[in-house]
Amino acid sequence: MEGNYDESKVTMAAIIAWAIWSNRNEVCNGGRVVHGSGRWTTRYLKEYYAANEQLAIVPTAQITNWIPPPTNRYKINVDGVVFKSQKIAGVGVMVRDCCGQVIAALSKKINVPLGPLETEAKAVEVGVQFARDIGIQDCIIEGDSLTIYTALYGNTSPPSTVAVVVSSIKVLCGAIRGVEFSHTQRQCNRPAHLLAK
Structure with missing residues (x-):
């Protein structure tokens, strides 16, 4: 009616x-x-x-600021962006110490037409590989994809489109002494997002 x-x-x-x-x-x-x-x-x-x-x-408490890692650890923020019109993806990686100082950063183009979830998974993979390459042994890999985060912790099975990449990330982590994964809000991951763009 x-x-x-x-x-x-x-x-x-x-x-x-x-x-x-x-x-x-x-x-x-x-x-x-x-x-x-x-x-x-x-x-x-x-x-x-x-x-x-x-x-x-009732206000909801949300963490809207980036939180530094504990002393003697590094936090590696990762993010991915899809450029549909160009059929490419971009990943950004930002490595910071316990004082919030930028230690290293990476921006990489992936010349493959990936979807958003696949791009997020590749961003984590690139972040772990980057940590290995620059010699970091104790780190927290942080991103804003809850699906990837829960798959890496084994809380859920990874979607089939990213299962191979999640397995690859776990293998890469074997070469690093201490690796944790952390999920954050998108606004806390802005520097990595800007690098990905």
């Missing part, structure tokens, strides 16, 4: 119908009849809206 309608009246009608149906079922199962369903539904809706307004204004 097209046209203007009052959403609050439609909501009220649906709640009243639900209340009548619910009470009818209760009576059929030996319960008692509830009179005044209109007043009850009005009170129910007011409580519902009040609860949802309170939930909407």
